[in-house]
Amino acid sequence: EVQLVETGGGLMQTGGSLRLSCAASGFTVSYNHMYWVRQAPGKGLEWVSVLYSGGVTSYADSVKGRFTISRDNSKNTLYLQMNSLRAEDTAVYYCASSNGFAFDHWGQGTLVTVSS
Amino acid sequence: DIQMTQSPSSLSASVGDRVTITCQASHDISNYLNWYQQKPGKAPKLLIYATSNLETGVPSRFSGSGSGTDFAFTISSLQPEDIATYYCQQYDSLYTFGQGTKLEI
Numbered sequence: 001e002v003q004l005v006e007t008g009g010g011l012m013q014t015g016g017s018l019r020l021s022c023a024a025s026g027f028t029v030s031y032n033h034m035y036w037v038r039q040a041p042g043k044g045l046e047w048v049s050v051l052y053s054g055g056v057t058s059y060a061d062s063v064k065g066r067f068t069i070s071r072d073n074s075k076n077t078l079y080l081q082m083n084s085l086r087a088e089d090t091a092v093y094y095c096a097s098s099n100g101f102a103f104d105h106w107g108q109g110t111l112v113t114v115s116s
Numbered sequence: 117d118i119q120m121t122q123s124p125s126s127l128s129a130s131v132g133d134r135v136t137i138t139c140q141a142s143h144d145i146s147n148y149l150n151w152y153q154q155k156p157g158k159a160p161k162l163l164i165y166a167t168s169n170l171e172t173g174v175p176s177r178f179s180g181s182g183s184g185t186d187f188a189f190t191i192s193s194l195q196p197e198d199i200a201t202y203y204c205q206q207y208d209s210l211y212t213f214g215q216g217t218k219l220e221i
Contacts, residue, residue, distance in 0.1 A: 045216070047213065050210075101150075103150070106160055
């Protein structure tokens with residue numbers, strides 16, 4: 001059974017850093033496209049970043065230069081390093097996977113709150 | 117950037133009703149469109165990929181159509197468990213979600 005479990009969320013101060021993890025089971029992270037999607041409280045879904053199976057990465061303009069997506073193949077885990085956090089980064093962060101371009105498996109999400 | 121405009125933003129319907137949600141892309145995205153369902157406090161769930169393909173295990177009352185810039189998502193006979201927010205998503209150029217449609221009974 002495919003499972004994604006996000007950890008690492010919490011309360012952070014503006015300007016701080018945080019690293020989210022997404023541990024995968026039931027499939028191999030490096031063979032799939034992996035994504036981060038966030039949802040601010042009461043708002044819609046916003047795509048944040050992608051790490052393609054081939055290693056190429058892309059980011060939403062709102063996080064470019066501040067966030068970095070990566071994976072550890074030995075741990076079958078996806079990461080999101082978040083630097084220079086802003087209040088508008090407050091959201092539930094989901095990781096998701098795809099072997100095409102539909103996000104067919106999702107984690108339960110982890111809440112990041114950024115406050116001054 | 118490709119913008120996705122979903123309508124309506126909210127919709128009230130009755131059990132058994134046929135419900136249609138539309139999604140318009142700011143540029144031609146061919147058939148590169150997915151639909152997701154999200155229930156309160158839960159992660160989104162993929163329902164339809166590549167405009168009209170039903171994800172495994174999804175009931176056949178859900179369907180999708182369209183191409184280019186105009187797309188539709190239909191529930192043929194609304195069930196109580198379909199109460200959720202629905203999102204379209206393009207993947208022609210990176211990824212963009214529509215703003216969501218909250219479906220209520």
